[in-house]
Amino acid sequence: MKPTVHDLAEAAGVSLATIDRVLNGRSGVRDKTRNRVLEAMDRIGYVRDVAAANLARQRFYDFDFIVPVNDNAFMQALRAEIVAAQARGGFERTRIRLIDVPAFDEEALEGALASALQRKPDGVAFVAIDSDRIVTAVSSLRDEGIGAVTIVSDLAEQSRDHYVGIDNVAAGRSAASLLGRFLTGVDGTVAIMAGSLSVRDHRQRLDGFLAVMQSEFPALRVLSPLQGRDEAHTVERLLTKLMEERGDLLGLYSLGAGNDGLVRALSQARVPPRFVIAHELDIATKGALRDGTIDAVLAQDAGHEIRSAIRVLTAHADRTPIIAAQERIRIEIYLRDNLPQEQP
Amino acid sequence: MKPTVHDLAEAAGVSLATIDRVLNGRSGVRDKTRNRVLEAMDRIGYVRDVAAANLARQRFYDFDFIVPVNDNAFMQALRAEIVAAQARGGFERTRIRLIDVPAFDEEALEGALASALQRKPDGVAFVAIDSDRIVTAVSSLRDEGIGAVTIVSDLAEQSRDHYVGIDNVAAGRSAASLLGRFLTGVDGTVAIMAGSLSVRDHRQRLDGFLAVMQSEFPALRVLSPLQGRDEAHTVERLLTKLMEERGDLLGLYSLGAGNDGLVRALSQARVPPRFVIAHELDIATKGALRDGTIDAVLAQDAGHEIRSAIRVLTAHADRTPIIAAQERIRIEIYLRDNLPQEQP
DNA sequence: CAGATTTTGACGTACGTACATCAAAATTCT
DNA sequence: AGAATTTTGATGTACGTACGTCAAAATCTG
Missing domain, CATH: 3.40.50.2300 (Response regulator)
Incomplete structure (x- = not known):
């Protein structure tokens, strides 16, 4: 069966306490010991059971979603999907805060990002405006270990952790x-x-x-x-x-x-x-x-984008890999004949 | 915070043991008591923490995926995605068995479904052939509480739990x-x-x-x-x-x-x-x-379909709702200009 | 080498649920 | 009413991990 911390402790020849110190980056472990643990980890193929870990630490993921106030239907759909995600928060252990900013307003977005920096959530998702000031604000976030994901409109490559949206x-x-x-x-x-x-x-x-x-x-x-x-x-x-x-x-x-x-x-x-x-x-x-x-x-499917942003931010917080193909947002082409039928 | 079994026990005025009996459908609970619990449940909005429950019972989801042997690229992609899902099984607590059947062979599919009935997995996903015999075989599965999901090609409505595929x-x-x-x-x-x-x-x-x-x-x-x-x-x-x-x-x-x-x-x-x-x-x-x-x-995206089938089957096993929009498989239209670029 | 300091181990409790056991209480039967 | 039976409660252990405390061991310092 999947190895647990106990197996890992045995394999590395150390105690559970030391395993814990290594896994959770606590101090007071000699490099030699840490390396022994890390080596044992990939030798026996240990992977942390995130569900159990989250249970034990009562973990909740805190995310900020910054969305421009805009009367157009797509932005409203995006907002509605965020609200729907908030409602599911209990099950998914997420706490999502929806932050409005005026549309096309660089300063306002910069302010919202700065206030996120204060709150220190686990991650921030936002509709980007592509400018130096925003790039700077985002890099402050990332320096704090806060995940930064752009949605719908991107920033220059490399200045965020992930872009959720179409090409x-x-x-x-x-x-x-x-x-x-x-x-x-x-x-x-x-x-x-x-x-x-x-x-x-x-x-x-x-x-x-x-x-x-x-x-x-x-x-x-x-x-x-x-x-x-x-x-x-x-x-x-x-x-x-x-x-x-x-x-x-x-x-x-x-x-x-x-x-x-x-x-x-x-x-x-x-x-x-x-x-x-x-x-x-x-x-x-x-x-x-x-x-x-x-x-x-x-x-583009607003629901997919919001769910994808949440998955990506969660994975970032857990330092867990994402399924790349799952997070690629596709360009949907609709003609009269492939309109999705309304569900009854 | 989210109510737990303890809160529920208090709210219903019964002991934890009784709560457990009701939640897990064990016998030895008077109807009157059961109703008191159920009433308290939606009064305080209790929902079972599936992650904790799965941890406690060491739950693994057993799924059978029945796929026709066919040299065409799409079926091969489907198969590859199932293999990929098997690899993720440890994390997702799933155990997926991939079962090959000859293509377009009704009898073989019927046999595969019958052998699934023997194994009693939590769910079965299969590329359907639309015939009475298959419908009958599937209904035997469902009578046993085994989830039945068609992928790519459907059966007549109502004879399966869910169809994963395009319109x-x-x-x-x-x-x-x-x-x-x-x-x-x-x-x-x-x-x-x-x-x-x-x-x-x-x-x-x-x-x-x-x-x-x-x-x-x-x-x-x-x-x-x-x-x-x-x-x-x-x-x-x-x-x-x-x-x-x-x-x-x-x-x-x-x-x-x-x-x-x-x-x-x-x-x-x-x-x-x-x-x-x-x-x-x-x-x-x-x-x-x-x-x-x-x-x-x-x-249609084979990866999405397999992941969707797994989510749907898992939800079925947990008696948990699905996010309908997330499970709708869309028809993708590709022209030269929106071909997904290969990831490097 | 003694003392100070750092590293490690042993252990217990908790998260929310499952599951088992045994005793007590309530209900039904005769 | 008393016995038989069913229902309910009390309690403990487990799942895999997090986290805290305290003591023991190892290492470093002068």
Whole structure:
């Protein structure tokens, strides 16, 4: 059977107390002894029973989730999933604190990270804004041994422990590929609606999209992107104006939020674009997919992301490996025909 | 803090021993007393600490996974994921037995299920063949309290505890939708390569595909499906012959396995179809997506499916609820541009 | 080498639950 | 009512680990 601390003590020729000192990094163990224990550990293949350990120490995992206040459906879904995770906290031995910050506000995020540094939770998950100040704040957290996980939008590589979210460049490329192939044989103009190009995920989607459009569908002319700030009414206004100005719009890629406004503008247009692709599955886009206003949607599953963030942070706290494949968040592509059916 | 058995005993006004009898369904408790305990349970919101319980009873979950022997890449991936799960068994307190059966062999599957009935594991997961005999065998298992989960291919509803796999009708519909929209403006002929129409998942994919083709793309003529038995060389032979007979093939939907043969036939064809869509992401289809031999791939993640099956079976054994959204297996759509990059 | 200091061992209790045993109390039967 | 039977309680040990205390042993210091 799986070796226990007792087996380990015997194998290393030391007492249980010493095993405990080594396993839990307590002081007062000579290097020679510690090495003997470590050697015995991988000789007999001892792995700590995390469940028993957590039971004994009454362990609870303290996590902070910092989420921008934003009326868009995806952020609300994310928030709802955090609340659902809080409810499961008793079973999963987690205590999750949900911290709101104003959207696109670097200072506020920095403040939230600083206050997390005060509280010293076991880990922090946050929607990143990619800037030096944030990177600095995060590295202070990590210096304290606090796990740092970005969700949805990433920081520069290496400055966090893990990123939970889709590959946004690939998302942009996929959008271009779908759009380009659905519009074969024709040439015309394609528009882009972004949220804000100062956020890394939007920039990456744009980059991916433009790269594929240029190299593979040069016949399609791409207008420079509009910025709707992820606000429904702004998106609606800008898009309506654009479609009035030019009736020949062939395709549209909406890479940010504000889908309510997007759908409203499209359904009121005299001549809507032939192919429209947007991000995130919400009530607006589901309806629009069904009635053909939108042709395809790229999405990420908020529930998966929150659960993944929790697993990753827990593993970090336990110094336990993660199952990499399980934590890869996939880009979901939805057409009318593979919409997930509502559960009754 | 979370109430324990002690709190429960106090709340119900009985002793710990009685609590234990009720919780673990032991005999010798008057109905009146049992009800008092149950009432107290949901009054104070007691939930058993499964980790502690498992520790105390040294519990291991015994699961049987019955998988057809099949040289196709997806089944091999499934098998590999089961092996990986076996390796994690120590941590997850599971003991997984991998049982091979010949592919498409109803009797063999029935025998495997019967032998599981002998062993009395906590749960059984299997790739179903949809027939009365199998349904009967499964219901014997369930009568014994053994959890029964179908993976990849389902049984008739209600005859198993859970199905882990994609919605195959939706998959077929999505294939049609992609194919139809990528081939707008032209009319011509579309071919279908199935594995065997006696398996439920293939039949369902076909149904979904045909439904959408007929209702939305009536201009495209659909040939009656070939059956390649999921064998690479059969698929290659049939497809090569077909393409030689008619050089005007516009589209192809391969809804079964044998992707090696599919790709070989396509890359050797004089005039390959304009749009090809297949199932499952493996070396053959990845390569073919990259070089344009195949345009789109519908896939399911074998790792997710195995992990989901384990979670579901564990929950069944513990009489614990599952997170429904987490266990929904999604249809993944891959284009060249959203291929998951290999981890280094 | 004695004394100071560090390292190690022995042991007990706890976490929340399972499970077994024996005695006491309550209920049912005759 | 008394005996037989069923139900309930009291108590102890175990699971694998954490953590604390105290004494013994080993090592270092001058």
